[in-house]
Amino acid sequence: MKKSRLIAGIAALMLALTGCQSGSNQEGEAAPDKVTIGLTYIPDVQFAPIYVAEANGYFDDAGLDVTIRHHGAQESLFGALSSGEEDIVFAGAAEMVQARSQGIDVVNWATLYQTYPVVLITSADSGIETPADLAGKSVGLPGPFGENYYALLAMQDAYDLHDSMTVAYIGYTQTSALATGEVDAIIGFSNNDVVAIENAGLEPVVIPMVEDGLPLIGVGFGSLEGSLDADVQARFLHAVELAVADAAADTEGTMDIVTEHVPSLADETQRELATQVLIKTLELYQGSEVFGQQDNQTWNDMVQFLYDSGITETFVGADEAYTSEIVDLVLDMRAQ
Template structure:
């Protein structure tokens, strides 16, 4: 029976000893046992490092979160924006993040510096960086850069790696050109005539030039396959081993977000407005849509979504090693894995 109120038990005790004894001997009803099979598992917490301030480039993750893909995958995902002053891999190295969005080339360089990162999905199947020149420039190919001035944000990141690959493909070195570190001012530097060309993102810088009405041309890094890997998802080796199911669930949910962005960029902009400042302004919304429309082709590749190309990773190690950009030997086969992709058989 249920536990009696204290006042009632006291009254019963004063009535008769027999009644008291009977009540004391009567067993209480045991609480119902909980069936583990009917108890919903708590979602696994996972923090994703987004290596910049809120921006439309992260639309796949905003979409996946808003549509409940992470929740369906059994995850409680925190989208953490680094801002502009934090190091690219500072938080994940300190285990404050579980997965990070970064270039495969950036992860490879960090791995050579002792950060045990492994790429678990390639988001951009096409490298997003190109050489940008004024439309009327006599620079028609990378070979024409000899003796010219090229602007890059600095000796880091994908614009710099892209320049290294571009020059190598043209048979040039940095000694053959003047490299100016211009910060993230590609538009002002080129239109102001301070440099002859800039390295920029085809889905960002080139789009900004077009929006401003500045006629430019883009020159691809290489005539064939670019020996660099663009934006990917990375995690620490320990996380991959200890939380493999969570990593796989996160990758699959994120790739669903990528597919949704590719299928309907306008809807992705609408969803991203809750995360990205000023997207309630028509001109900003149009700029965001233009960025996503230029991003969609970067997702497209010959293989499965998220897949890595072993040959490109091998070529990238050779390129960055020859350029002196890796601090130690790196086995390319250990720097990436496809085992967390939805189509993986292992």
């Protein structure tokens, strides 16, 4: 795990997170640290914790001046991070490893989704009860990229399905493809695709992709290795942790905040659906006693899987790809 450039921030972190820094510019107080967070999609309810941290003043309280930057539809995941336009990126762990194998020195420093969000979704009459039942059947997903695709490859490995099932790349039409019988099952996200399918009047059957768990890690925060700043990033992580707790405790208030970023949610029907997505998304943060926890075994399993699957052309070790130092510093702060 990456430890260089981080230890020097411990003393500053202890001061910052115990109230010795603030976001104001009053005489004798430090100016806030400027941070740009890259959210790798258009404004969406799934980014609610970031919006809540801003609206409820947790970034300000942490002495941070945060700019929220959403990526355009055609924008690369790590282009703005590489150019210095962003300081932190919210992205999939596997995608960070893939980028690192291509020469971008991104390091993951917190895992947000403690449960990997990709699942196999089918209908009750499909005859599919486990992934092994996909032999001779078809499964649809957007394309040969991203978290859906990585989960597909892991499932095929686990159940020896590479030559016995049909894979259809159907774009973002999973709901209609399943409803019309174009495919027997889809690979989608537990927090939004399941909601969309239920809203279409179907009764989805949700099946884990691999019984013992996928060798994959969910989305998290990453920064360039050369720009790691323990003080700033630990304060940022703690602010988001507080926001996740707020969002879970007050979903209606959270939806009010999200609607400021996603005006279409002023429509009652759209808001109801988005609220369901919010609740399911917040569930993904659960599963660990430590917010942002990094699982060393799963990291090692993932980097090996990505290399063996050809997703990374050069091997990236887990000790290069992630660090637990930021999460550990927040824990140290709490112990003071």
